[in-house]
Amino acid sequence: MRVLFLNPVGIVGGAERALLDLMSCLRELDAGLSLHLFSGTEGPLLEQARRLGVDARCLPLPERLSSLGDSALRGQNLGDTLRFASKLLPVPALLASHGHVLRREVSRLRPDLIHSNGIKSHLLSAVTAGLPLRRVWHVHDFLGERPLVRRAMGALAPLASAAIANSRAVGDDTREVLPKVPVQVVYNGVDVSRFAPDTGDTADLDALAGLPPAPVGTSRVGLVATYARWKGQDLFLEAAEALTRVEPSLPVRFYVVGSPLYQTAGSQFSEDELRRLIARRNLTGRVGLVPFQPDSAPVYRALDVFVHASTRREPFGLTIAEALACARPSIVSRASGAAEALTDGVDALTLTPNDAPALAEALRRLLTDASLRARLGAAARSTAVERFSRQRYAREILAVYRSLLGGQPASRAG
Numbered sequence: 001m002r003v004l005f006l007n008p009v010g011i012v013g014g015a016e017r018a019l020l021d022l023m024s025c026l027r028e029l030d031a032g033l034s035l036h037l038f039s040g041t042e043g044p045l046l047e048q049a050r051r052l053g054v055d056a057r058c059l060p061l062p063e064r065l066s067s068l069g070d071s072a073l074r075g076q077n078l079g080d081t082l083r084f085a086s087k088l089l090p091v092p093a094l095l096a097s098h099g100h101v102l103r104r105e106v107s108r109l110r111p112d113l114i115h116s117n118g119i120k121s122h123l124l125s126a127v128t129a130g131l132p133l134r135r136v137w138h139v140h141d142f143l144g145e146r147p148l149v150r151r152a153m154g155a156l157a158p159l160a161s162a163a164i165a166n167s168r169a170v171g172d173d174t175r176e177v178l179p180k181v182p183v184q185v186v187y188n189g190v191d192v193s194r195f196a197p198d199t200g201d202t203a204d205l206d207a208l209a210g211l212p213p214a215p216v217g218t219s220r221v222g223l224v225a226t227y228a229r230w231k232g233q234d235l236f237l238e239a240a241e242a243l244t245r246v247e248p249s250l251p252v253r254f255y256v257v258g259s260p261l262y263q264t265a266g267s268q269f270s271e272d273e274l275r276r277l278i279a280r281r282n283l284t285g286r287v288g289l290v291p292f293q294p295d296s297a298p299v300y301r302a303l304d305v306f307v308h309a310s311t312r313r314e315p316f317g318l319t320i321a322e323a324l325a326c327a328r329p330s331i332v333s334r335a336s337g338a339a340e341a342l343t344d345g346v347d348a349l350t351l352t353p354n355d356a357p358a359l360a361e362a363l364r365r366l367l368t369d370a371s372l373r374a375r376l377g378a379a380a381r382s383t384a385v386e387r388f389s390r391q392r393y394a395r396e397i398l399a400v401y402r403s404l405l406g407g408q409p410a411s412r413a414g
Contacts, residue, residue: 001030003033003112004038004114005114005116006114008039010045010058012044012048013226014316015140020045021390025391027053035054036109036111037055041061044294061098103128112133112134113401116136118140119153122137125137134405137153141315142173143173144176157180161182162181164183164184166315166316168337169337170315171184186396187337187387187393188338189389191390192384195326201301203293203301204302205303221307221367222305223257223309224319227269228268231310232333233256233269242356246360247367254287255287255290256288257296259291274289300326303328305329305367307363309359312335316336317333320336320338320339324384325380325381329377330349331351347376
């Protein structure tokens with residue numbers, strides 16, 4: 001079986017980490033698989049894929065395309081929509097040029113199946129229409145929240161052999177947008193041998209943040225995410241200020257771990273913005289900004305409490321699975337796809353999104369109760385091994401491939 005993966009970018013965010021885990025495990029499950037990757041930009045994804053034995057290369061996506069996205073149109077007014085529409089004027093010509101190159105290279109490779117790993121990749125896979133292959137759209141987003149994408153993908157739906165959704169919520173949304181496409185729900189997976197407690201290095205978060213060493217006995221609380229505004233860094237800082245006000249003597253230091261990884265304009269915090277927020281909330285010296293770490297497992301192991309604070313519903317939230325696998329007691333927004341597999345008070349504390357007072361109270365509860373932290377951490381590890389291992393993830397996706405190439409349709413139920 002020859003499988004070609006299409007990914008719009010070469011950086012390594014959550015969807016790309018999941019893709020790397022998938023490619024690694026697929027090779028373990030079936031040595032006869034021939035795996036290939038085309039990325040729209042250069043970046044570490046390509047080199048990491050090559051180290052796995054994947055034939056990986058860049059087919060450069062024009063910058064105007066790689067930085068374009070309509071997620072910012074959620075709930076915006078007519079003026080915002082028209083300004084966005086003006087950015088689309090050069091898109092047809094850019095698509096034609098890139099699409100010609102992509103179709104030519106796919107024709108040369110002659111894959112049995114294309115697995116596209118992002119919205120732009122789903123749309124670009126349309127240029128392979130008429131070629132004898134199957135197309136699987138791996139959906140990591142709520143398509144129904146993106147008005148232009150919803151229309152475009154609905155129009156291209158006849159080209160999709162199947163869709164894979166990374167949570168039940170994404171699956172339900174995908175079925176509404178693509179009612180005639182078989183949708184299979186497969187939770188993302190992580191390497192539970194690498195993301196594990198006490199099996200590797202622990203990051204020096206203070207040094208990474210440029211802070212003096214914290215006093216002995218200081219608890220460390222961290223949010224690990226790209227700087228996308230909806231990831232909730234501002235909410236995290238608001239809760240940190242509230243907790244500090246209520247428990248001024250509590251020995252705790254907070255860390256915001258990440259960077260503005262993506263090119264989409266206006267959708268991310270800058271480091272300067274976050275530093276201004278920290279100063280405005282009188283948290284200077286109590287909050288450290290840790291830049292993006294390619295190896296995040298040591299970061300989780302350094303935390304006493306992990307926080308997921310996304311302010312709107314999130315398709316999955318790979319950092320949640322990673323933190324749970326590292327046995328970190330965690331506070332998780334119920335709006336994340338990964339929270340579907342969690343039980344409040346058993347393997348995590350789950351909260352309504354966008355509620356800073358509730359987050360501050362959950363932090364106070366965890367930081368003042370060592371036995372609760374220990375119990376949640378142990379249960380978190382068990383849940384991660386059972387439900388979020390990358391071996392389970394790859395097995396389920398390989399089953400989708402085989403069902404398509406064997407002539408049997410993928411299950412609509414998921």
